[in-house]
Amino acid sequence: MCVQRVVLLCFVLTMSDGGSAGTQLLSVDFEIFGHVQGVCFRMYTQKQGLQLGLVGWVKNTYSGTVVGQLQGPAPLVEDMKLWLSREGSPSSRISRASFSNQRSIDRLELCGFTTRF
Template sequence: MAAPKLFACDFEVFGIVQGVFFRKYTEEHANALGVRGWCMNTKIGTVKGQLEGELEPLNQMKEWLQTKGSPSSMIEKVEFSPTKSIKNYTFNKFSIRR
């Protein structure tokens, strides 16, 4: 059986995404999808991070970041780096960095 094809990208979410449990919901959703990586608050009021996973769950996570987020968040826009192919996971799970 062939190893799964893995992909990675960086993201940054703009809008009202701090103080609204955005990172907690992001962590829960990513782990539910099996997407690995991390997210953190930035000094400029955004949430940024990295995603790693198979293409379908990765794309589902990207769509969630653009359209859903946490219930109280107001997402203005999300910037993603180009999705690149990776050989192996760099992270064991999705986590919040402080």
């Protein structure tokens, strides 16, 4: 069900101009610091992104952080930023969340929410 909703969201938002319905689309990169590897952080991030109807990707880094990119309607991106900053996976301990390269986009540049390796 979630995957179908994301595919539909991808189609609808890429076929529209992103602003005609009053919905600004955002893209933002993130890096999460703390105890975020080995605690299913990527899986929970992917699940949360799909539940919110966002598109993006997430992956571990060699330095022990988790990085990724989110795209979608501005209010949902902001909800996901709060989730990444405060909640994460049940066993994670987030010490800091960094968000960069936030920008408005006309169309989604990604589809689905993937885990990269």
